[in-house]
Amino acid sequence: MDITSWQFLALIAVTLTVYILLPQKYRWTALLAASIVFYAAGGAAAMAYLLVTSVTTYFCARCIDALAAKRANLDAAEKKATRPAFDRKRHILVAAACLINFGMLFAVKYFDGVIALVTHGQGPALGLIVPVGISFYIFQSVGYVIDVSRGKARAERNYLKYLLFVSFFPQMVQGPIDRFGHLHPQLMEGRRPTADNARDGIQLMMWGFFKKLVIAGRAGTVVNAIYSDAGAYPGSAIAFAVLMYTIELYCDFSGGIDIVRGTAEIFGIDMAENFKRPFFATSLAEFWRRWHITLGAWMRDYVFYPLSLSRAFAAIGRFSRKHINGTVGRILPTSLATFIIYFIIGIWHGANLTYLAYGFYNGGIITLSIILAPFYGRVRKALRVNEESGLYRAFCVVRTFFVVFVGRYFVRAPWLKMSFVMLKRTVCDFYISALWPTVTGLGMTLSDLAVVLAGFAVILAFELIEERGVNIRESLAKRGFFVQWAAMVLPLLVILLLGVLGGGGGGEFIYGRI
Amino acid sequence: MEKLLEILKTVCPDVDFETETDLVEDGILTSLDIVMIVSELMASYDIRIDVDDLMPENFKSAETILELVKRAEEN
Secondary structure, three states, X not given: OOOOOHHHHHHHHHHHHHHHHOOHHHHHHHHHHHHHHHXXXXXXXXXXXXXXXXXXXXXXXXXXXXXXXXXXXXXHHHHHHHHXXXXXXXXXXXHHHHHHHHHHHHHHHHHHHHHHHHHOOOOOOOOOOOOOOHHHHHHHHHHHHHHHHOOOOOOOOOHHHHHHHHHOHHHHOOOOOOOHHHHHHHHHHOOOOOHHHHHHHHHHHHHHHHHHHHHHHHHOOXXXXXXXXXXXXXXXXXXXXXXXXXXXXXXXXHHHHHHHHXXXXXXXOOOOOOOOOHHHOOOHHHHHHHOOHHHHXXXXXXXXXXXXXXXXXXXXXXXXXXXXXXXXXXXXHHHHHHHHHHHHHHHHOOOOHHHHHHHXXXXXXXXXXXXXXXXXXXXXXXXXXXXXXXXXHHHHHHHHHHHHHHHHHHHOOOOHHHHHHHHHHHHXXXXXHHHHHHHHHOOOOHHHHHHHHHHHHHHHHHHHHHHOOOOHHHXXXXXXXXXHHHHHHHHHHHHHHHHXXXXXXXXXOHHHHO | OHHHHHHHHHHOOOOOOOOXXXXXXXXXXXXXXXXXXXHHHHHHHOOOOOHHHOOHHHHOOHXXXXXXXXXXXXX
């Protein structure tokens, strides 16, 4: 079910009515029923994958919890004595949950791509359809098992209550990847939603609809054609398409998340934030702390920390300190772990060499920037750069945008060679005069471009205000009745006129099949 | 404390560990900084810090980091 469809709005309305009418203790059942209806609309196969994940992670977490409960009544000496056996068993159970679920994800998402790559398209293919949101709910469920294993959460005893945590319907398209300790208590609480929840939720959803329907759809007009056959277009049109894709991706992904979080907010549920004004980041590392925050936090807590503190990395650290002098020797293991994380994030996006290159690109730049940080510090000092000045910050923001922009040459191209063709043509065959005829020839009108650029400028303007410490929603809530209604009606008119009726875009989300 | 402050200054020279009291929540320390600090502490004190100890409350200030080191030494 498309979250920009009328059916989705109807599902919210029906679920909300039932949710409010039910006694508080049973309200979660309304959310579970809506989640099953939402996901069942995707077909029986999609439901089967969801059941495998929910059942396996449920049992692994329950087993770990039972093992921990057995030790709870032991005295300190007995606890110490039984610790190695307990650790071994809980690690086996976590490994089992990971193997089953990431194995399933590999079969669905990567197997055909890897076989095609290795056999040059001659090998067998499973031909499995990637269910919507499978990466997101698998990451969320495996994170839950690890949290139980680390003692940060108690396992849920009621399978149906746990199934709601895994399948809560707004998050099933593209996340966010929430934590059990944050989301589950809110789902179970069943607090009666307030009028403020409804107002805030609807406003956030409309912001999302504006990004997705008005901007992303229009920006994507030229993207498909140019990325799939870049050799046929001048460099200026290619650079334009990459810029449009950069805008499309942000508006599509963050707009979808706004719709998801807004939906949850209507029910009085606060889901994890996934974006924090990424285009105001002053470095690529900071960009990744502001973009897809929940995936970054998942990678940090469940991969980066364990990897960095593993015995293997401790050995690498001892070796590098002994054989490489200075800062490089000291920070080499951390830099290596950072590189691996960005490499994994690249692969997470899909089974294609372009994503591997994307991982290398991000990991390489961030790793180099860690290693070269002391050198940059000396250069800034020698040039007497005032790091606190607005001008220097603006320079860093523009520099980061450029680095992100170049990365987009890799992430969207159909194959790796095409990314390099696009880069080469951008530099060597720019031909600015050929830009507009090419763009209009591909169906983008001047009014479409004006809507995209003006809409994106509005988004950046609002984000700039928030970047300066103003909470726009809180400020709006303090205003009078007329202003609050205007803030509802005006965006609605823009969405209806420029999105629903005016040739904007709806349909599938880019991250929906990741 | 002096030895710890010296180590912390080596890893993050721009951070004022003597006065800051909420290094993680205020966004002063990133996950990268935390891992580099922990790696440095493990090498300098010859201790083992577990991944379960990488909680924001253990890295709020120099005092909480010192407590973490003491706990690791006792273990």
